Amino acid sequence: MSTAATPVPHYTTTGLDSRKIAIWAFIGSECMLFISLISTYLIYKGRSVVGPFPHEKWTDPATGHVLNPILNIPVTSMSTFVLLMSSLFMVLALAAVQNKGRPLPPNAGWWTRKLASSKLWLFMTALAGSTFLGFQAYEFTSFVHEGLTIKTNLFGSSFFTLTGFHGAHVTAGVLWLLSLLGIDQRRGLGPKDALIVDICALYWHFVDVVWIAIFTLVYLIR
Amino acid sequence: MATTAIATPYPKPYEGEHTGVWSWLTTVDHKRIGTLYLFTALFFFVFGGLEAVVIRAQLGAPNQHLVSAEFYNQLFTMHGTTMIFLAIMPLSAAFFNFLIPLQIGARDVAFPRLNAFSYWVYLFGGIFITVPIFFAVAPNGGWFGYAPLTTRAFSPGINIDFWVIGLQILGVSSLAAAFNFLTTIINLRAPGMSLMRMPMFTWMAFVVQFLMVLAFPVITIALVFLLFDRFFGTNFYNTVSAGADPLLWQHLFWIFGHPEVYILVLPAFGLVSEVIPTYSKKPLFGYPVMVYSGILIAVLGFGVWAHHMFAVGMGPIADTFFSLATMLIGIPTGVKIFNWIATMAQGQIRLTTAMLFAIGLIALFTIGGISGVMHSVPPADLQQTDTYFIVAHFHYVLFGGSIMGIFAGIYHYFPKIFGRILDERLGKIHFWLNFVGMNLTFFPMHFAGMLGMPRRIYTYDSGQGWESYNLISTIGAYILVVATLFFIYNFFRSKRSGPIAGSNPWGAATLEWTIPSPPPEYNFAQIPQVTSRYPLWEGKEADRESARINSQEGKTAAELGIVIPYSTIKPLLVALGLVVMFCGLLTTRAIIFVGAAIMILSLFGWLLAPLEPEHH
Amino acid sequence: MDSPADSHATPDSAEATAHAPHAEVHAHPTWDTYWKVALILTLITVGEVWAYYVPSFVASRAFVPTLLTMSAMKFAIVVMFYMHLKYDHKLFRALFTGPLLIAATTLVALLFLFGHLTVLRH
Numbered sequence: 014m015s016t017a018a019t020p021v022p023h024y025t026t027t028g029l030d031s032r033k034i035a036i037w038a039f040i041g042s043e044c045m046l047f048i049s050l051i052s053t054y055l056i057y058k059g060r061s062v063v064g065p066f067p068h069e070k071w072t073d074p075a076t077g078h079v080l081n082p083i084l085n086i087p088v089t090s091m092s093t094f095v096l097l098m099s100s101l102f103m104v105l106a107l108a109a110v111q112n113k114g115r116p117l118p119p120n121a122g123w124w125t126r127k128l129a130s131s132k133l134w135l136f137m138t139a140l141a142g143s144t145f146l147g148f149q150a151y152e153f154t155s156f157v158h159e160g161l162t163i164k165t166n167l168f169g170s171s172f173f174t175l176t177g178f179h180g181a182h183v184t185a186g187v188l189w190l191l192s193l194l195g196i197d198q199r200r201g202l203g204p205k206d207a208l209i210v211d212i213c214a215l216y217w218h219f220v221d222v223v224w225i226a227i228f229t230l231v232y233l234i235r
Numbered sequence: 236m237a238t239t240a241i242a243t244p245y246p247k248p249y250e251g252e253h254t255g256v257w258s259w260l261t262t263v264d265h266k267r268i269g270t271l272y273l274f275t276a277l278f279f280f281v282f283g284g285l286e287a288v289v290i291r292a293q294l295g296a297p298n299q300h301l302v303s304a305e306f307y308n309q310l311f312t313m314h315g316t317t318m319i320f321l322a323i324m325p326l327s328a329a330f331f332n333f334l335i336p337l338q339i340g341a342r343d344v345a346f347p348r349l350n351a352f353s354y355w356v357y358l359f360g361g362i363f364i365t366v367p368i369f370f371a372v373a374p375n376g377g378w379f380g381y382a383p384l385t386t387r388a389f390s391p392g393i394n395i396d397f398w399v400i401g402l403q404i405l406g407v408s409s410l411a412a413a414f415n416f417l418t419t420i421i422n423l424r425a426p427g428m429s430l431m432r433m434p435m436f437t438w439m440a441f442v443v444q445f446l447m448v449l450a451f452p453v454i455t456i457a458l459v460f461l462l463f464d465r466f467f468g469t470n471f472y473n474t475v476s477a478g479a480d481p482l483l484w485q486h487l488f489w490i491f492g493h494p495e496v497y498i499l500v501l502p503a504f505g506l507v508s509e510v511i512p513t514y515s516k517k518p519l520f521g522y523p524v525m526v527y528s529g530i531l532i533a534v535l536g537f538g539v540w541a542h543h544m545f546a547v548g549m550g551p552i553a554d555t556f557f558s559l560a561t562m563l564i565g566i567p568t569g570v571k572i573f574n575w576i577a578t579m580a581q582g583q584i585r586l587t588t589a590m591l592f593a594i595g596l597i598a599l600f601t602i603g604g605i606s607g608v609m610h611s612v613p614p615a616d617l618q619q620t621d622t623y624f625i626v627a628h629f630h631y632v633l634f635g636g637s638i639m640g641i642f643a644g645i646y647h648y649f650p651k652i653f654g655r656i657l658d659e660r661l662g663k664i665h666f667w668l669n670f671v672g673m674n675l676t677f678f679p680m681h682f683a684g685m686l687g688m689p690r691r692i693y694t695y696d697s698g699q700g701w702e703s704y705n706l707i708s709t710i711g712a713y714i715l716v717v718a719t720l721f722f723i724y725n726f727f728r729s730k731r732s733g734p735i736a737g738s739n740p741w742g743a744a745t746l747e748w749t750i751p752s753p754p755p756e757y758n759f760a761q762i763p764q765v766t767s768r769y770p771l772w773e774g775k776e777a778d779r780e781s782a783r784i785n786s787q788e789g790k791t792a793a794e795l796g797i798v799i800p801y802s803t804i805k806p807l808l809v810a811l812g813l814v815v816m817f818c819g820l821l822t823t824r825a826i827i828f829v830g831a832a833i834m835i836l837s838l839f840g841w842l843l844a845p846l847e848p849e850h851h
Numbered sequence: 852m853d854s855p856a857d858s859h860a861t862p863d864s865a866e867a868t869a870h871a872p873h874a875e876v877h878a879h880p881t882w883d884t885y886w887k888v889a890l891i892l893t894l895i896t897v898g899e900v901w902a903y904y905v906p907s908f909v910a911s912r913a914f915v916p917t918l919l920t921m922s923a924m925k926f927a928i929v930v931m932f933y934m935h936l937k938y939d940h941k942l943f944r945a946l947f948t949g950p951l952l953i954a955a956t957t958l959v960a961l962l963f964l965f966g967h968l969t970v971l972r973h
Contacts, residue, residue, distance in 0.1 A: 024762065026424040029940055031345040035418045037943045038448055041950030042410065046452035048954040049487060053460070053471065055958075056965045062478040090900045097896065101889040104933050105882070128882055163469050167477055170469035174459070192839075218934045222926050229922035233903050234915055421942070449953055486964060490957060537953055541964070553964055 036212045040219045043182075047223050050178055051230060054171040061166035065159060068235040083161050084232055085152065092148035093228045096183075099141030100221045103214045106134035110210045113203045131210075132197050138217065139190040142183055149180050172231065179227060182220045189213050253802070261802035263347035266754060268354050269333030270652065275358055276325035277726075282365065283317035284719060286310050288712055291676070295709035297697040307693035308375035309394070313368055315378030316398070319499065320405050321361045323633065326641045327502035328357075328409075331416050331440050333652060337747035337754065338434045340425025340763045342797070345418040348806050348841060349411055355810035356408035363814060364401030367394065374398030377691065379492065380461070382472035382484035387465045393821070399462045400817045406451050406458070407813065413447035416440060425746070427765035431526065434745045434768075435519060438526050439505030442533045446494045446501075449537070454491035457484060466820055482547060489540035497536045499633060500600075501529060503640025504571060507593045510643045511575050513743040514590040515582025518769055521574045528567035535564040545613040546620050554613045561611035565604065572601055587741075588662030592643035595670055599635025603628055606681065624684025630677040642669070642722075649729070650736030654753045657733060661725040668718035675711025679704035738786045744769035749782035757797040759785050800847040808837035880932060888932045895921050 025031065064071025065083040072079050109131035117125060127133060153173070156162075163173040193213060196202060202210060262268060290310050293301045302310065332350065336343055344350050367373040375394045376385040385395045420441045424433070433441075460471035461484070470477035472484055512519045519525060541549060541557040575597055584590070606628035610616045619625060642665075649657045683704040688695065695701055739748040746763055747754075748771060763781040767773040771782065792799045812834025819827030880888075899921050902908055908917075931937040936944055962968050 025422045026428075027422055027940065027942060029422065029942065031418045031422045034421055034942070034946070035345065035414050037946040038414050038417050041946055042414075042448045042452050044950045044954040045449050045957075046456060048958050049453045049456035052958050052961045053456070053483065053487075055962060055967065056480065056483065058967070060478050060480075062476070086900065086903060090896070093896060094893065097892050098889065100929060100933050101885060104885050108882070163463075163467060167470050167479060170463070170471055174463060174469065215934055218929055222929050225922050225925045225929070229899065229918050233899055233918055235909065445949075449950055480965065482965075486961060537957070549964060
């Protein structure tokens, strides 16, 4: 992610930027990473010896307490929606960077001008991502209060590790977005920077796509 | 433990090239990084070999107690871990680094600083995982670290902590390099070099990068689970109280582990595919088939992993599937053997040392392949598994295969790397001692295994029929020590005072032989235009003209107007930060933050700095 | 992370025939496309959550396949439109679908090996 001055046209076999090829290779690799985590979660589904469980009640034989199913679908549906919207914001951020410098039509309204602001959409993406992380933090702490930690059972270990890895990826993405925002503030991002914003966008969308899989496989399917 | 090379003057130092330790610490030049890999990996090869020599000394006769059972566990664990992760893979990396840009007509890899980063992570990770043996706390759970044995419940000591963390670190190095070489091969090939015109080493390297990109994440997660279990109390492998599945580790590990063995052998195959045509003065027979078989091996390689698990009781469906897939994968592998032989047929054979090693691979890998196919039959494997029969198999394919191929590559490419030629007489002694020593060491293991000698036992009783085989193996191992000494002596003497090589001492065909030995910093004065697979044998006038221009010596990058990337210490710092961060798990947790801070700050510095000076 | 430097030595060098790094000249989606995609994604998500709360549907054999199909659709839409794989060079499609296929196959194999695909055993 070099922010050096004008990129020099280097010879390439494909005519494509090497960094874009590398990020897609990285995304391919991440498919295998997350599939290992997801596979383990699914392998251990239904096999925890003690609760709490994701979708069923559990009576603790030691205390007689009844623990409710711990997953909170309404809240997670909200956070899923927020993450989905963040992908929309990301796409708008990229478009704004690609179109920067193009004069707006004379009758451009408020919305058209807002669409053109890369700073706005980078910020919105980071905000949505942070909101998602906020939801995750809320979810994790409430689970711990209800008796599910990473050590409790197979479900706790595999759930927190899977969603934790995803959350770490989101966090790295938010930091990346804020860095881009910082550069936009300092010297402005224009069409010549479209590639580095594109690479961040590809990473960000992929993280969203992983969540689509997790939401269905962990939360919705019993 | 001095594993980095001190700068050595090349026969014809170029003006403007830097010397001195700092230049090596800050280099982003693929040729230097390749050289660093070569020296470090050869050091670890010797170290891992010494571990094996102690093992063989211990097993040379029944009921010996040269080492305790506990230390013996550390020896075989570290021998395997060292040879696979610190010797063979980095030796392949040395060739990927040095050779790929030269073979495709590029000036460097796609991401030079990431390249340097990969090396430093390897070096620091290698030191991290090797130092413990000097304090007798080395990893001791086997190179494959089966859980739940390696969980804290059954391995409470610090040994396995070094293993988990060390491998996690080394995995980062390999993955980063894989993205780099993948992009390089896709995107930096010279004009006219279509995929089907690439040299076969680059093709095999290409396939291997895909294997790494797909297999390493799986072991990363397996290790994460073990690390979390050991340090944070999770339950992934907790079969004692949480109902974990004892097979989870095995499946995850071998989903990585089987592609890993193809990662270990395909580069050696690629080197042999360069050597044999050169010394037969004939193009490689069946080039397209060699490409497709390489691809097929990689793809099928993801579907055979559970053949390492025939004894765990997966059931008839799983056993049958993996058995058939394993038999199937023998076909593209066998095809390569035939193609190499067909290349030699009616060629003008020159039995140089490189050629001898390449032919040695053909013979010895075939033996290893045959025993491999024997394992693919589950009922037969039930007898063979966990015996010395398996040890024989994998040493034939890894030593007789990978190592022989790598030595072939070393003798062939030493002139290109160092500008001088390895002594042929010493080389042939090295080869024959190696060949005899290797067979003496590992062939008897087939018999010991068939007679029931289990793996990983530190001693055995007399009267079971195993003594003579073990004695012969031990003698073979000592012969290998002598062989290696000849090689080391030859290596350093020739580097200092061997006969000077020109750009193409062997009359080879591909692009790397069109430039001086050693190559100038910028590789090619003029990016070649490629018109054939064998530019120096079949290429048109344009190839020859470009070769003539490129073999002219003496001009600096500045004189030619070629921009060279900045040297920088930042990749080393990021690597250091990463390793310090992991070390924090073993010491005070505050160190984790120190390491993370070093890593992130250096990373920002790296990403915000330009790779190279601007053009005019 | 840049590509390495070029030669500027000879005028008839290979650069003359080199590819100029071309911008993605394929049609860029616009705001119009984007909001529609976002709407479709939202609707599918609403559908998924709705399905979750219909007990008779959850109990049926169609539940899991339906949910998997819906999320697969969301997956494909984000990849094709937001990650613009639909509009980009074929190379990226290859770089993504290869690993995706291997990942999916590995998942199915593991589920089978650990006894979770009993429905297939009959």
